[in-house]
Amino acid sequence: xxxxxxxxxxxxxxxxxxxxxxxxxxxxxxxxxxxxxxxxxxxxxxxxxxxxxxxxxxxxxxxxxxxxxxxxxxxxxxxxxxxxxxxxxxxxxxxxxxxxxxxxxxxxxxxxxxxxxxxxx
Amino acid sequence: xxxxxxxxxxxxxxxxxxxxxxxxxxxxxxxxxxxxxxxxxxxxxxxxxxxxxxxxxxxxxxxxxxxxxxxxxxxxxxxxxxxxxxxxxxxxxxxxxxxxxxxxxx
Numbered sequence: 001x002x003x004x005x006x007x008x009x010x011x012x013x014x015x016x017x018x019x020x021x022x023x024x025x026x027x028x029x030x031x032x033x034x035x036x037x038x039x040x041x042x043x044x045x046x047x048x049x050x051x052x053x054x055x056x057x058x059x060x061x062x063x064x065x066x067x068x069x070x071x072x073x074x075x076x077x078x079x080x081x082x083x084x085x086x087x088x089x090x091x092x093x094x095x096x097x098x099x100x101x102x103x104x105x106x107x108x109x110x111x112x113x114x115x116x117x118x119x120x121x
Numbered sequence: 122x123x124x125x126x127x128x129x130x131x132x133x134x135x136x137x138x139x140x141x142x143x144x145x146x147x148x149x150x151x152x153x154x155x156x157x158x159x160x161x162x163x164x165x166x167x168x169x170x171x172x173x174x175x176x177x178x179x180x181x182x183x184x185x186x187x188x189x190x191x192x193x194x195x196x197x198x199x200x201x202x203x204x205x206x207x208x209x210x211x212x213x214x215x216x217x218x219x220x221x222x223x224x225x226x227x
Binding site for chain 1: 122152154156158163164165166169170175207209211213214215216217218219220221
């Protein structure tokens with residue numbers, strides 16, 4: 001079955017960096033676009049970034065543009081999120097998710113369990 | 122920037138029909154999907170492309186989208202349907218979520 005497992009979260013000081021990973025299994029990773037999303041404590045869902053199936057297209061939410069970088073390694077079935085210049089309002093559970101279809105329509109049919117990123121001094 | 126608006130909360134009695142709305146400018150021109158999220162769990166896709174159900178989602182959940190409003194309808198609501206529900210629309214370069222609606226089954 002499809003499985004997405006995030007890792008790399010933790011407590012970090014403002015201005016520092018962190019890299020999240022999302023290991024995928026149970027499907028042909030290189031056929032699907034994948035996303036990072038986040039949810040601040042007690043708040044709603046927020047989309048962070050998307051990367052196309054082959055890594056050629058990447059888009060970001062305005063709130064993270066210029067600070068976060070999404071990437072993927074299809075040989076390892078793994079997606080990454082490099083987060084730089086972290087701010088307290090980046091504190092959230094970060095989820096990775098895959099597109100439902102192989103075409104670029106953004107419906108997330110599988111989600112990881114999430115990894116908590118806490119930005120605090 | 123584009124925004125989706127949901128009511129913060131909806132209450133329904135067991136067995137009755139619950140309707141959760143999601144409004145946005147010309148939302149009917151976009152595809153909408155819906156997620157269910159229970160406390161401490163990851164979201165689950167329940168409706169996509171306005172009215173399609175992924176495998177495993179019961180038929181009593183249905184969706185529609187027209188004009189400026191998309192609606193998630195839960196017929197014969199059960200206690201297990203109590204959760205937060207989020208609508209979502211997308212453009213090739215971005216994804217927008219509604220603020221979420223807490224469904225309470227009284």
